[in-house]
Amino acid sequence: MNVKRRDFLKIAGVSAIAGIGIPSALNMLLKGEAKATAEAEHQAAPAAHGGGHEAASTAVQLGMVINVKKFGEIKGLAEKCIEACHTTHNVPEFNNPKDAVKWVWIEDFEHLFTQQNRFAEHNALPFLTLCNHCANPPCVRACPTQATFKAPNGNVIMDYHRCIGCRFCMAACPYGARSFNWRDPREKDAGGNLKFIKKLNLDYPTRMRGVVEKCNFCAERVDKNLPPACVEACGDTKALIFGNLNDSNSEIAQVLKTTFTSQRKQELGTKPSLFYII
Amino acid sequence: MIEKALAGNNRYWTWMVFLLSIMGIGAICYTQQFAYGLGYTGMSRDVSWGLYISQFTFLVGVAAGGLMVVLPYYLHNFKAFGRVTILGEFMAIAAVAMCLLFILADLGQPMRALNVILHPTPNSMLFWDMIVLNGYLFLNVLVGWVVLHSEFKGVHYPAWVKPFIYLSIPWAISIHTVTAFLYCGLPGRHFWLTAILAPRFLASAFASGPSLLLLIALIIKRVSKFDVGNEAIQKLITIIGYAAIINFFFIGLEFFVAYYSNIPGHKHTLDYLFWGIDGFDNLVPFMRLSVILQIVSVAILLIPATRNNEKTVMLGCGLLFLGLWIDKGLGLVLGGFVPNPLEYITEYYPSLGEIAITLGVWATGFFILTILYKIAVSVKLESES
Numbered sequence: 316m317n318v319k320r321r322d323f324l325k326i327a328g329v330s331a332i333a334g335i336g337i338p339s340a341l342n343m344l345l346k347g348e349a350k351a352t353a354e355a356e357h358q359a360a361p362a363a364h365g366g367g368h369e370a371a372s373t374a375v376q377l378g379m380v381i382n383v384k385k386f387g388e389i390k391g392l393a394e395k396c397i398e399a400c401h402t403t404h405n406v407p408e409f410n411n412p413k414d415a416v417k418w419v420w421i422e423d424f425e426h427l428f429t430q431q432n433r434f435a436e437h438n439a440l441p442f443l444t445l446c447n448h449c450a451n452p453p454c455v456r457a458c459p460t461q462a463t464f465k466a467p468n469g470n471v472i473m474d475y476h477r478c479i480g481c482r483f484c485m486a487a488c489p490y491g492a493r494s495f496n497w498r499d500p501r502e503k504d505a506g507g508n509l510k511f512i513k514k515l516n517l518d519y520p521t522r523m524r525g526v527v528e529k530c531n532f533c534a535e536r537v538d539k540n541l542p543p544a545c546v547e548a549c550g551d552t553k554a555l556i557f558g559n560l561n562d563s564n565s566e567i568a569q570v571l572k573t574t575f576t577s578q579r580k581q582e583l584g585t586k587p588s589l590f591y592i593i
Numbered sequence: 594m595i596e597k598a599l600a601g602n603n604r605y606w607t608w609m610v611f612l613l614s615i616m617g618i619g620a621i622c623y624t625q626q627f628a629y630g631l632g633y634t635g636m637s638r639d640v641s642w643g644l645y646i647s648q649f650t651f652l653v654g655v656a657a658g659g660l661m662v663v664l665p666y667y668l669h670n671f672k673a674f675g676r677v678t679i680l681g682e683f684m685a686i687a688a689v690a691m692c693l694l695f696i697l698a699d700l701g702q703p704m705r706a707l708n709v710i711l712h713p714t715p716n717s718m719l720f721w722d723m724i725v726l727n728g729y730l731f732l733n734v735l736v737g738w739v740v741l742h743s744e745f746k747g748v749h750y751p752a753w754v755k756p757f758i759y760l761s762i763p764w765a766i767s768i769h770t771v772t773a774f775l776y777c778g779l780p781g782r783h784f785w786l787t788a789i790l791a792p793r794f795l796a797s798a799f800a801s802g803p804s805l806l807l808l809i810a811l812i813i814k815r816v817s818k819f820d821v822g823n824e825a826i827q828k829l830i831t832i833i834g835y836a837a838i839i840n841f842f843f844i845g846l847e848f849f850v851a852y853y854s855n856i857p858g859h860k861h862t863l864d865y866l867f868w869g870i871d872g873f874d875n876l877v878p879f880m881r882l883s884v885i886l887q888i889v890s891v892a893i894l895l896i897p898a899t900r901n902n903e904k905t906v907m908l909g910c911g912l913l914f915l916g917l918w919i920d921k922g923l924g925l926v927l928g929g930f931v932p933n934p935l936e937y938i939t940e941y942y943p944s945l946g947e948i949a950i951t952l953g954v955w956a957t958g959f960f961i962l963t964i965l966y967k968i969a970v971s972v973k974l975e976s977e978s
Binding site: 426487 | 632637639702703706712714716719723781858934935
């Protein structure tokens, strides 16, 4: 009996090692290969994410350059962008900070670039603040249901129908870009009008309470080859430049090559896709 | 065995009705929250987790604390814990039940909770937390019930349950490690971003769990004939004392790293918790009280005159439990959100309804605990007489 058990344990042990070891060895080999090809393909804009030592993870990564100087020169432009975004996406206005839902808003320099020296001239400028659509997003890593995920074009977007409202993504986001529907944004007053949504846009869904939302880089417009609403609102000012960071011929890649830009909290390794010209 | 919970004296029924009424108030408040949304609570865009998640985090520790009696008894054959082990296992059941209720109460869309299983996502720590918590609940229900039922029948527990007992030991470590991973893996939240978070959680768990266990064991001794024995009490006090000191040491390490390195992000939350920032200081009295409570209670539990007196031991356990509850059940989770990623300060005040729901979940936990302990104590007393 004892001998039999010994033999059984030996076989079991060997098969366990084989079962664990062989697939992972294969995986390592496959990954090594994949990494090599990825590196070859993505030498295009290695510095785009602030560091040339790592290859970009996706073929397309949409990004945005925010020219804060332009926003300083053209009064009211930042507000126009916010208006365009919030009406396009039916973003509710609750008028109190506790329930606030924001997709894009204005911050000052010192709250956006928390680790940097304060320079009085910077603080007078309106800094547009929105989701960074990180190449390596911590919110996507944290989400337990894949309700927030990276689209093939690099956008970090939300599936409002899958979100369970655990708000793990809000804790994970180092940029404070995510909002939660603490109450029903579709609430109506006695006359049957929406209380918190001024102008209803039927081309984009309203949300229900209890789900997280944020800037989606206008995924629904980009799919139709339209620029994001905020970019469109800027017209020909070039205050916002939108495009594929990994395409060296794109306008945005050219701007990044020739202009000094800043990214928020680059040291966290999230690879934000927003670049500020200050 | 379950019938043992249906017979009791007046005091027992009064206690159960008291718990049921708190559960009822909590349930009514929950229906309001369910109808309105989580804006019913004091949580906000900046402090997006509140009492529910902080209680959950603390109670995972209470559940894991059961390990401190299970391990010596089953692994080291420490016979003196023979009577207290079942209490540890049953406390873990009640604590995990509370954890799961707190998570449900915190979901914006509770009806979609099963999405975590329908769309399994191994890169999310919440997915793993669901697995380890439910696994731990299952292990403790299985082991606790089978071992007690064997005693009820007057036989030794069957051999097949042994592997589950051994599995439950590392599993207890895993529940609190994974719970720490929920926090310490998030970039940009400096207060949580520390490799010592999991060990600190475990140390605090091994103090808070057993201190509640000992407190309840001593209360049971007063209201029934069930005595866990002096040797078990003294050994538990030693375990609690050392765990509390290690936890305190870990807190000290956090202070050293933050203030000696002088890195602003590392200091902010500690500043906020213990001194207040720009006049925002609603947690300062609690955090300072927590430090005092921890020092006083450890002194009570280590000085021979007080550790040999049951009344002072009960006091020490109660104070320590309260101190650790403030440290982890309030400061750790709520403090982590202040200041927010843009370095604004938003303070959090739970709403009345939120507090009622929280108390309701605690009452549910004690309701489960009382039933399980009533059964365990009745069976133990019967089999021994």
